[in-house]
Amino acid sequence: MLNLLIFVLIAITLVLVSIFIGGLMDLHKKEMEEKKSAVRDGMEGYLDQTFGFGTVKVFKSIVDAEGNIRYLVYLPQLEWFKTPTYKWYEVYATQSGYQHIEVER
Numbered sequence: 001m002l003n004l005l006i007f008v009l010i011a012i013t014l015v016l017v018s019i020f021i022g023g024l025m026d027l028h029k030k031e032m033e034e035k036k037s038a039v040r041d042g043m044e045g046y047l048d049q050t051f052g053f054g055t056v057k058v059f060k061s062i063v064d065a066e067g068n069i070r071y072l073v074y075l076p077q078l079e080w081f082k083t084p085t086y087k088w089y090e091v092y093a094t095q096s097g098y099q100h101i102e103v104e105r
Helices: 004-036 042-051
Strands: 057-063 071-075 083-094 097-102
Touching: 042 071, 042 083, 042 097
Parallel strands: none
Antiparallel strands: 057 071, 071 083, 083 097
C-alpha cells in the first residue's frame, strides 16, 4: 500500500513539474516575441531595418569635426569551424535620416 502511495505521489509530482516547465517555456517564448516586435527609434531602428534585429553591434561612437556623432558598427559573419569575419560600417545621421557606408580596412 505504501509503495502504491509513493508511486502515485511521484507520478503527480512529475506531471506538475512538466506543467510548470511548459509554462516557463511558453512565457520565455512570449517574452522573446515581444522583444523582437518592439519598434525602436533612432539609430537602433535604422540598424534593425537595414541589417536585421540585433545582428550588428555598436563598437564605438565618434564625434567628427562638425560635432556630429558617427557610430562604428560591425556585422559578424559566422561560418562553421571558421573564425568569424567582420564587416565594418560607419553610421551617421543626415537630414533625411541615417546613412551607412562600409569601412575598408
